[in-house]
Amino acid sequence: MTDELAHRIAELMPRAKADLAELVAIPSVADPRQYPPEKCRRAAEWVAAAFAEAGLRDVHLEETPDGSHAVVGHRPPPPGAPTVLLYCHYDVQPPLDAAAWASPPFELTERDGRWYGRGAADCKGNIVMHLTALRALGDGVPVGLKLVVEGSEEQGTGGLEEYVPPHAGELHADALLVCDTGNAAVGVPTATTSLRGVTNVVVTVGALKGDMHSGMFGGPAPDALAALIRMLDSLRDAVGGTRIDDLDCTGTWSGVGYDETQFRADAGVLDGVRLTGSGTVADRLWARPAVTVLGIDCPPVVGSAAAVPATARARVSLRVPPGTEARAAQEALIAHLEAAAPWGVLVEVEREGAGAPFRAETGGPAYAALDKAMREVYGKPISFLGQGGSIPLCNVFATAFPAAEIVLMGVEEPRCLIHAPNESVDPGEIEHMAHVEALFLRHFANSART
Known part of the structure; x- marks a missing residue:
């Protein structure tokens, strides 16, 4: 049959x-x-x-x-x-x-x-x-x-x-x-x-009332884009693994693994570029939170002016494994970004949907x-x-x-x-x-x- x-x-x-x-x-x-x-x-x-x-x-x-x-x-x-x-x-x-x-x-x-x-x-x-x-x-x-x-x-x-x-x-x-x-x-x-579940936020940084000439004001004038870069960089540790305060990023996967060589080929990783994070590929992919910067609003290279950016914003995505509540992970992400903001810049965070x-x-x-x-x-x-x-x-x-x-x-x-x-x-x-x-x-x- x-x-x-x-x-x-x-x-x-x-x-x-x-x-x-x-x-x-x-x-x-x-x-x-x-x-x-x-x-x-x-x-x-x-x-x-x-x-x-x-x-x-x-x-x-x-x-x-x-x-x-x-x-x-x-x-x-x-x-x-x-x-x-x-x-x-x-x-x-x-x-x-x-x-x-x-x-x-x-x-x-x-x-x-x-x-x-x-x-x-x-x-x-x-x-x-x-x-x-x-x-x-x-x-x-x-x-x-x-x-x-x-x-x-x-x-x-x-x-x-x-x-x-x-x-x-x-x-x-x-x-x-x-x-x-x-x-x-x-x-x-x-x-x-x-x-994995997913939750997204849009974070906006404000530092000045408007863009200011970098020759006249650059140096002491706080750069909103530089502040945002520091905040986003704080979401990863020295080897590129996700690091968010009050969020467990150490889980392990017990099912079938994912060969690293195969993963590199499947993901199209360029020769000489190292994978980010630690642990097995399966640990990082299926058992731990993973942060991704989906997009940044800032002056484009073509047409950019000699100015200190007054504002900048980014859309940040966080994937969360089973055992982690998506809304709680979203709140941890927001708290981390707010705490990482340098120089007293103003931070606004828009919460998007959260999938468990x-x-x-x-x-x-x-x-x-x-x-x-x-x-x-x-x-x-x-x-x-x-x-x-x-x-x-x-x-x-x-x-x-x-x-x-x-x-x-x-x-x-x-x-x-x-x-x-x-x-x-x-x-x-x-x-x-x-x-x-x-x-x-x-x-x-x-x-x-x-």
């Missing part, structure tokens, strides 16, 4: 490629300042039609509180069978520097055995994975299904997070496949069990079914991986469905370069993970009957 299912999925791969090409061609960036919102609507309608054709019922668009549209639908369970919720998102990151792409970002292009295009992996590749698994099963889907395909995940505006609680009854399931992650590497079957970290429970029947499916497809047991990124929706799901098992999996392995130019997906991962998903649905249905 497994061989028959694998054969069906292999036959469906040309259709999977055609579907992904259609989806990638829709620039569904959920930011109306950059892209027309009708593009997201078009992507949502495409997704709704595809899942309706794949056998789900009442597939339709639901407007969420941030104005984006989620695609929802369902398929009733056979008698005595459990229900599984399938999640993914159709919105994508902007392409960033178009000149850095080796092929057009919104045109699926095959190169060196991979399929390139914005969203090819994150997360339109996972949409195609779901569709391929359901098409392979056909009328033989052995469980009930709920579908939620989000439309603003990349923007982090929280539309679906607000939508889920009042609609928990409609979305209730026994297991949730959150397909917005992937394997540790191509061919290494993996479930992500740990996600997440840790999955892996001892239930859904994980047992997933391990069995992965062994059959990949010939290896399941590995557990942490992820440095954040999916705040997982905590919303955990609160709404406390008895459900939450599984994070998908097609996004490190070579995909999600969020970066030249994003790609390995078509073999789509094929194999669709096979895993189809087998998982079968095994999970059987576990409910035994």
Whole structure:
């Protein structure tokens, strides 16, 4: 039966490629300042039609509180069978520097055995994975299904997070496949069990009533940009590790590791440049807070004047591991920045949203079914991986469905370069993970009957 299912999925791969090409061609960036919102609507309608054709019922668009549209639908369970919720998102990151792409970002292009295009992996590749698994099963889907395909995940505006609680009854399931992650590497079957939370702040430094001529006033006049640089520099220790007062930055990771050489290659670290921080790569990536300066407002080099800057500001992001409360980490970050401000400069801090970290429970029947499916497809047991990124929706799901098992999996392995130019997906991962998903649905249905 497994061989028959694998054969069906292999036959469906040309259709999977055609579907992904259609989806990638829709620039569904959920930011109306950059892209027309009708593009997201078009992507949502495409997704709704595809899942309706794949056998789900009442597939339709639901407007969420941030104005984006989620695609929802369902398929009733056979008698005595459990229900599984399938999640993914159709919105994508902007392409960033178009000149850095080796092929057009919104045109699926095959190169060196991979399929390139914005969203090819994150997360339109996972949409195609779901569709391929359901098409392979056909009328033989052995469980009930709920579908939620989000439309603003990349923007982090929280539309679906607000939508889920009042609609928990409609979305209730026994297991949730959150397909917005992937394997540790191509061919290494993996479930992500740990996600860092995230919190951002915007810090503004004021030192003068206005920019002043550096020849006449430079020296004694306090430089707001120099003050901000000192404050930001204080967030790291001598080897570049995150250092924030009253925040534990010494955690360790006990799951599968991350080879340093492989990490350097995956992250594109230049030759001769050292990694920052101490401990293992996995410690630093999945078990400890990590601070990043996302942007700075200051005079640009081109057109800059001979003046002492009166103000400067920066947007600072802090990723926090499970075991650390995101809001408490945000307050520690703010207190540290305020305490580090030199020369009595004025400091204003704007708090942005905070997403909690997440840790999955892996001892239930859904994980047992997933391990069995992965062994059959990949010939290896399941590995557990942490992820440095954040999916705040997982905590919303955990609160709404406390008895459900939450599984994070998908097609996004490190070579995909999600969020970066030249994003790609390995078509073999789509094929194999669709096979895993189809087998998982079968095994999970059987576990409910035994």
